[in-house]
Amino acid sequence: MKTSARIQFIEAGLRLYPKYGYRKLSVRLLAAESGLSSGMFHHLFAGKDAFIAELWQQHYETTFGTIDFISDGHAPPSEQLRHAIRLLAHALRDNLDWVNRLFADSSDGIAAADIFLRRHATQYADRLYDLLGQCFPNMTFSDLVGRMSYILSSVITPMFLAVRFDNMGILPEKVRTSTPDLLTDEAIEQRITWTFSTLPA
Structure with a gap:
């Protein structure tokens, strides 16, 4: 079963966040890491703040x-x-x-x-x-x-x-x-x- 684009972005963020942190973790980096487009990111998330909040919560819960x-x-x-x-x-x-x-x-x-x-x-x-x-x-x-x-x-x-x-x-x-x-x-x-x-x- 193919991993959803949303999960791919979250997984990319989980790998990249410890290295880059909030300010340097850009949509461009996330798109490159996930193999998806920046446009897809903006379609799935209200913005970077919403993405980071979801990323932190996902990591915390697991x-x-x-x-x-x-x-x-x-x-x-x-x-x-x-x-x-x-x-x-x-x-x-x-x-x-x-x-x-x-x-x-x-x-x-x-x-x-x-x-x-x-x-x-x-x-x-x-x-x-x-x-x-x-x-x-x-x-x-x-x-x-x-x-x-x-x-x-x-x-x-x-x-x-x-x-x-x-x-x-x-x-x-x-x-x-x-x-x-x-x-x-x-x-x-x-x-x-x-x-x-x-x-x-």
Whole structure:
């Protein structure tokens, strides 16, 4: 069965977006990548903004949208939180090129990127803070924010910084060659273990 032109454009966008981002991803590039015409693009999509919105949503639904933070509801809240952090870390690791590009577009003043990030990040934040609150039921929300910052910066941030600094060419060679090791399942699990073992009671 022949793939529809709409799907061909979306698939082309999925391949090209991490490299070009919002501003440089042109209809001309999409047409060349998909093997279709620019006229067909304008027939199928109301414009570039509508296309990008559909592209982001499509990628989200097939990646982050499949995350199920609910593990064993009978497990202690701390184990459920570890499970949620693990799933989020793996999803971010597997989509670093996309996430970095989306953050770059947001930093570049693309309002649609801000809206998209806020809309989808909120649901993850709500779930994580709910679990953290169950772990520390007598803690103020301000203190919960501090602890969540500690968890996320310990487990997830190293992946983003390592890739960003490597791309910038500012890492010493012996550090740069070890950067991929930070992205392995084992490394993520080790950071989770370290983080939760040092989390103040």
